Amino acid sequence: xxxxxxxxxxxxxxxxxxxxxxxxxxxxxxxxxxxxxxxxxxxxxxxxxxxxxxxxxxxxxxxxxxxxxxxxxxxxxxxxxxxxxxxxxxxxxxxxxxxxxxxxxxxxxxxxxxxxxxxxxxxxxxxxxxxxxxxxxxxxxxxxxxxxxxxxxxxxxxxxxxxxxxxxxxxxxxxxxxxxxxxxxxxxxxxxxxxxxxxxxxxxxxxxxxxxxxxxxxxxxxxxxxxxx
Numbered sequence: 001x002x003x004x005x006x007x008x009x010x011x012x013x014x015x016x017x018x019x020x021x022x023x024x025x026x027x028x029x030x031x032x033x034x035x036x037x038x039x040x041x042x043x044x045x046x047x048x049x050x051x052x053x054x055x056x057x058x059x060x061x062x063x064x065x066x067x068x069x070x071x072x073x074x075x076x077x078x079x080x081x082x083x084x085x086x087x088x089x090x091x092x093x094x095x096x097x098x099x100x101x102x103x104x105x106x107x108x109x110x111x112x113x114x115x116x117x118x119x120x121x122x123x124x125x126x127x128x129x130x131x132x133x134x135x136x137x138x139x140x141x142x143x144x145x146x147x148x149x150x151x152x153x154x155x156x157x158x159x160x161x162x163x164x165x166x167x168x169x170x171x172x173x174x175x176x177x178x179x180x181x182x183x184x185x186x187x188x189x190x191x192x193x194x195x196x197x198x199x200x201x202x203x204x205x206x207x208x209x210x211x212x213x214x215x216x217x218x219x220x221x222x223x224x225x226x227x228x229x
Contacts, residue, residue, distance in 0.1 A: 001056075003027065003039045006047065008114030010054040011093040014121075015114055026050050057093060061111040061223060064215040065207060072099035072108060083108060086213050097121060101181055106131070106199030107207040110215075119226050120202070126176045128161065130201035131183055136193040138168040143190045151189050158182050 001009070007018035007027070025033050028048045029041055041047050047054055066072065070081045073096075083096065087110070094110040097120045111117055120127055150159035160183075162174040173183060184194045200207045204225045210216060218226075 001040055003029075003034065003037060003041060003047075006041050006056060007049065007054065009056045009059065009112075010047075011057060011095065011112035011114075012049055012054060013095075013114050014118040016118065018114065021049055057112055059111075059113040059116075060091075060094065061109060061113055061116050061218045061226075062087075062091070062094070062215045063205060063207070063210065063218060064108045064110060065210045065212050066100055066105050066108045067212045068103050068105045071102050072096050083110070087215060098178060100199060101184075104197045104199065105212065106197075107202055107205065108199075109202060109205070116223070116226055121178075127203045128201070129175045129178075129199060131173045131175070132166070132196075132198050132200055133171045133173050133183060133187070133194055134196035135169045135171070135187065136195050139165060139171060139192075141165065146190060147186055151186050153179055153182065153185055153189075158186055160186065 003022060004015045004018040007013070007021065008015050012018055012021065019037065021027050022035055022037060025035055026049060027034050028051075029039060030046050064083060064086065066083055070083050070086065072083055074082060074084050076082055080102065084092070087094070091110070093112050095112070095117070097109040097111055097117050100106065100108055109120065119125060144163050147160045147163060150157040152158070156179060158177060158179050160173055161176045164172050166172055175182060183197060187194050198207075205218070205222055
């Protein structure tokens with residue numbers, strides 16, 4: 001197994017990120033800095049990243065139904081609850097793929113597989129993310145075209161890929177971008193407050209009836225659907 005794959009399998013990050021670590025001299029094998037991308041650590045070799053020993057662990061990807069009030073990070077300087085508080089201690093090596101803001105709930109993926117993370121986050125794949133949005137008052141369909149054309153946020157054009165009404169105050173919204181708090185900010189720009197926001201789908205993966213605060217491992221078929229992109 002080449003060094004970048006070894007590091008990705010150890011949960012260090014995507015292969016691209018691991019390549020950067022190798023190139024910058026932050027990886028050592030048996031005490032010697034290694035910048036050789038073709039190196040293949042064996043079972044008895046000691047591999048360290050930034051001086052910390054890493055081990056290959058079996059690949060695992062789970063979906064979590066994140067409740068509102070939890071932040072999508074491992075540690076929070078404000079001592080708020082994090083999504084890792086909802087998981088067993090044995091999952092300490094997982095990292096979340098993307099984020100949901102504290103008050104948004106729904107489907108969050110966590111993995112130790114750098115390739116899975118890469119396939120879900122690289123801009124060229126344009127993975128769809130679907131949300132159910134509850135507004136503070138009845139939706140005006142005439143405003144949909146403005147959100148579909150796009151609104152500038154932080155210098156970038158934020159666009160909604162698809163939008164349709166479920167009821168007078170509930171919408172289904174599909175994004176192919178990942179701008180911070182994008183949905184809330186876009187609806188605020190047209191005069192609405194988002195009362196409730198839940199992500200129900202990432203690509204072909206659906207939240208389904210997974211209860212809030214619960215998790216499950218992805219099935220082989222679900223993993224294949226990610227890897228076939």
